[in-house]
Amino acid sequence: MGSQVFWRRALDEPGHVAAVEPDGTAHTAGDLLARVNQLTHGLRELGLRPGDGLAVLVPNGIAALEVNLAAQQSGWYLTPVNWHFTVPEIAYILRDCEAKAFAVHERFAATGAGAADEAGIPAAGRICYGTVPGFTPVERLRAGRSPDRPGGRTAGTTMHYTSGTTGRPRGVRRELSGLDPDEAAELSTLLPQLFGITPGPPNVHLVTSPHYHTAVSVFGGACVLMGHCLVYMDGWDAERALALVERYRVTSTLWCPPTSAGCWPCRRRPGGATTCPRCAGSCTRRRPARRDPSGKLLRRRLRDPYWAGREKAI
Numbered sequence: 001m002g003s004q005v006f007w008r009r010a011l012d013e014p015g016h017v018a019a020v021e022p023d024g025t026a027h028t029a030g031d032l033l034a035r036v037n038q039l040t041h042g043l044r045e046l047g048l049r050p051g052d053g054l055a056v057l058v059p060n061g062i063a064a065l066e067v068n069l070a071a072q073q074s075g076w077y078l079t080p081v082n083w084h085f086t087v088p089e090i091a092y093i094l095r096d097c098e099a100k101a102f103a104v105h106e107r108f109a110a111t112g113a114g115a116a117d118e119a120g121i122p123a124a125g126r127i128c129y130g131t132v133p134g135f136t137p138v139e140r141l142r143a144g145r146s147p148d149r150p151g152g153r154t155a156g157t158t159m160h161y162t163s164g165t166t167g168r169p170r171g172v173r174r175e176l177s178g179l180d181p182d183e184a185a186e187l188s189t190l191l192p193q194l195f196g197i198t199p200g201p202p203n204v205h206l207v208t209s210p211h212y213h214t215a216v217s218v219f220g221g222a223c224v225l226m227g228h229c230l231v232y233m234d235g236w237d238a239e240r241a242l243a244l245v246e247r248y249r250v251t252s253t254l255w256c257p258p259t260s261a262g263c264w265p266c267r268r269r270p271g272g273a274t275t276c277p278r279c280a281g282s283c284t285r286r287r288p289a290r291r292d293p294s295g296k297l298l299r300r301r302l303r304d305p306y307w308a309g310r311e312k313a314i
Contacts, residue, residue, distance in 0.1 A: 005185040006069065007033065007149070009200070009227040016201055018224060020248065021061040022234035029227075032062070034147035036069040041150055042141035043070065043101060046124055050075025050154050051176065053098040057081045057090065057112045058105040060232040063129045063138075064211045067103055068158070068221060073181040075154040077173060079161065080212035083108050085169075090115035093161055093169055099125070103138070106130025155184035158221075160214045185225040192222045197252050199226040206253040207232045208241055219254045228252070 006029070009016070014030025021027070048054065054076045058064050064080065071078035079097040081090055094102060094115060102121045104112030109132040116126055116134075128135035155177050161169040177184055189199065197203070205223035207230055209216045224230050231248050233241065244250060 005182050005189070006225045006227065007073070007182060007185075013201075013227075016227070017229050019062055019065055020229065020231045022059075022232050025062075027062055032066060032069070035062075035066050035142065036073070037147050037150060038142035038145040039066055039070045039138070040074050041145040043076075044074070044150070045145075046101060046141075048074070048076060048100050050156075051077070052100045053077045053079060053159070054101050054103075055079040055081055055094055055097060055099040056103045057083060057108050057115075058103060058129055059083070059107055060207060060211050060234055063103070063105060065224065065230065068217070069224075071156040071158075072185065072221075073150070073153045074156055075176055076156040077159045078156065079159045079171065080217060082161070082163070082210070082212050083111070085111075087111055087114040087118060089169065091118035093171070094119035094121060096169075097159055097161075097171055097173075101125040101127060103127040103129065104132050104135060106132055109133070153181050155179045155181045158214075158217055160212070160217065188218075189222045189226045192219055192226070192252070195252075197223070197226070201227060201229070202249065203228040203251045204248045205230050206241065206244055206248070206250040208236060208253060208255055215254060219252075223252065 006018070010018070010029035010033035014028060014033070016029045017026045018029040018032045019027045043054070054067070054071055056064060056067050056078065058067070068078055068080075070076075077097065079093065079099065081093060085093070090111065091114075099119070099121065102112070102116055102119075102125060104116070104127070106128065107130070109128075109130075112128075113132060113134060123134065124136075126132075126135040127138055127141055129138055131137070157174060157176060159171050159173050161171040163169065179187075193199075203223070203226070205220060205228045207216060207220050211217055211220065220230055228251075229248070231244055231250065233244070245253075
């Protein structure tokens with residue numbers, strides 16, 4: 001067990017591209033592994049121990065990935081926070097998940113800082129990507145820490161919260177497995193393999209939706225553990241998604257029915273069709289089809305995705 005998962009592969013193939021951010025910045029597996037290990041050492045020095053909670057308010061990209069991998073090898077409960085939530089909603093989640101540390105991206109500085117104050121997150125436990133007043137930059141937390149594999153590794157897990165549409169958001173804290181992180185990671189890859197998704201390069205997984213969604217986190221996290229490259233989008237655009245499929249030769253992705261309709265325009269574009277990747281599943285129920293001979297309704301929906309920010313995402 002453990003021979004195929006990220007931590008082993010990163011040592012054997014450090015030059016393999018493990019993640020591509022929305023702006024095109026690529027991160028190799030070796031670089032990502034070093035960042036994850038340094039972050040693990042830094043958070044441990046802040047006092048985080050197995051069973052503690054860790055929350056993140058960050059966009060799609062390397063920040064979400066490296067915190068997730070650090071938690072997965074440290075026995076922490078990681079809670080990704082919906083960035084559409086208000087300050088009181090986020091503060092409630094921080095208290096409820098018993099977060100000992102809270103990582104915030106500068107894009108959400110005001111909301112994150114307000115929630116941290118309301119929830120009483122200690123100054124030492126406030127970490128930022130970019131500049132957030134009152135928070136410690138993650139670069140400072142990593143600085144001087146060893147990039148080597150930490151000792152005493154034990155499997156962590158995620159603790160996702162509902163959207164709270166029928167009351168306050170709810171999360172379920174499952175008992176930690178106590179497994180070695182490599183073995184736990186191996187088990188977590190069984191779900192995508194049921195869909196015929198195979199381990200290792202040259203597989204590429206396209207992340208089109210917010211990482212705080214459970215299904216997105218499960219499939220994306222499993223794919224990176226399998227040695228795939230994750231390509232992130234920062235917002236939905238059908239043509240952009242298809243271009244990324246072509247550029248990076250995407251082999252798997254997870255789309256909801258409203259966004260999977262974006263595959264259709266590729267059949268009508270001049271120059272032929274795009275080979276669409278295997279879709280691992282869908283997270284919402286299809287609505288009854290509506291006649292739309294001109295395609296105007298479809299194009300309008302693709303321009304106004306469910307997670308755009310003009311309406312509250314679930």
